Amino acid sequence: MIHYFSGSGNSRHLAKVLARETGQKLFSLNRFMKNNCNFHKGRTLLDCTTVLPVPTDETEPLIFVHPTYGWRQPRLVTSLLAANAQQLQGRKLYFVATAGSGFGGSEKFLRRLCQDVAAEYMGLATILMPENYTAMFAIPDEAEAEHLIEGGQEKVEEVSRAISSGQLIKPDPDLCKFPFLLSSVINPLFYSFFVRSSAFYADDKCDSCRVCELICPLNNIKMKINKNGNLRPQWNDNCTHCMACINHCPTKAIEYGRASRGKRRYYI
Ligand SMILES: Cc1cc2nc3c(=O)[nH]c(=O)nc-3n(C[C@H](O)[C@H](O)[C@H](O)COP(=O)(O)O)c2cc1C
Ligand code: SF4
Ligand code: SF4
Numbered sequence: 206m207i208h209y210f211s212g213s214g215n216s217r218h219l220a221k222v223l224a225r226e227t228g229q230k231l232f233s234l235n236r237f238m239k240n241n242c243n244f245h246k247g248r249t250l251l252d253c254t255t256v257l258p259v260p261t262d263e264t265e266p267l268i269f270v271h272p273t274y275g276w277r278q279p280r281l282v283t284s285l286l287a288a289n290a291q292q293l294q295g296r297k298l299y300f301v302a303t304a305g306s307g308f309g310g311s312e313k314f315l316r317r318l319c320q321d322v323a324a325e326y327m328g329l330a331t332i333l334m335p336e337n338y339t340a341m342f343a344i345p346d347e348a349e350a351e352h353l354i355e356g357g358q359e360k361v362e363e364v365s366r367a368i369s370s371g372q373l374i375k376p377d378p379d380l381c382k383f384p385f386l387l388s389s390v391i392n393p394l395f396y397s398f399f400v401r402s403s404a405f406y407a408d409d410k411c412d413s414c415r416v417c418e419l420i421c422p423l424n425n426i427k428m429k430i431n432k433n434g435n436l437r438p439q440w441n442d443n444c445t446h447c448m449a450c451i452n453h454c455p456t457k458a459i460e461y462g463r464a465s466r467g468k469r470r471y472y473i
Pocket of ligand 3: 402420421422423424425426440443444445446447448449450451
């Protein structure tokens with residue numbers, strides 16, 4: 206079974222390729238969290254009304270596909286898995302992480318997570334895809350993005366063969382530079398100082414379509430009437446910076462302070 210989390214679609218796209226190649230079932234963690242979980246910034250376990258579905262056949266591997274946030278697995282995915290320790294106990298877990306440039310020392314934390322939930326760590330595949338962090342980094346142009354997506358697809362086909370034959374997989378060492386500095390030192394600072402939703406706003410291009418409210422996997426956006434009598438999105442503080450809202454807005458009305466101005470919006 207392939208569980209994926211995705212803000213702008215890179216991880217979902219590769220999860221679909223993986224499903225096609227391995228014949229495994231796809232499961233959206235975005236939808237699961239939106240419908241069943243409450244995310245509270247700062248809590249280590251995700252609070253959900255139901256458990257994560259896993260196949261009844263205990264020999265079937267579980268594959269988690271997700272982006273990289275602050276050189277590690279997104280914190281909310283780790284929290285969701287930790288909260289489902291019982292479901293994961295004794296299972297073989299593979300991780301396929303997409304990223305814009307590098308993974309730092311993600312692997313150490315995935316091994317630790319597997320140990321904590323008593324699962325078997327089967328490895329991490331690291332795949333470069335277009336950068337989607339509109340609130341912080343430059344977004345590649347269309348041609349570069351297409352080139353990266355093609356490369357990612359080829360790589361995930363290779364990974365699929367390894368998973369289908371039950372092999373252990375390894376991250377690309379060229380993408381795992383400065384593991385301690387990036388994943389152990391900078392990651393917690395990144396969450397404390399950068400992952401906030403207070404800088405999001407919708408400008409006059411907003412036509413009240415509600416796409417942002419519907420797409421937010423954490424139900425962090427609510428439409429409200431503003432002081433001019435217009436229905437506009439408002440962001441609460443339970444945000445994980447997945448960038449789904451800003452990248453999917455059909456009228457490109459959403460900005461993140463000044464950081465996103467003039468940047469291409471990206472989703473696949
Ligand atoms: C909050 C956030 C943090 C990110 N941190 C990293 C990072 O540490 N290293 C990296 O290479 N890419 C980073 N990225 C880029 C994404 O991991 C990458 O574009 C990924 O493929 C997006 O996947 P998605 O479209 O499935 O959400 C970050 C993106 C976001 C939104
Ligand atoms: S997606 Fe964009 S246009 Fe639609 S409600 Fe949200 S901000 Fe407004
Ligand atoms: S508010 Fe936007 S960036 Fe934050 S979690 Fe929701 S969709 Fe993602």
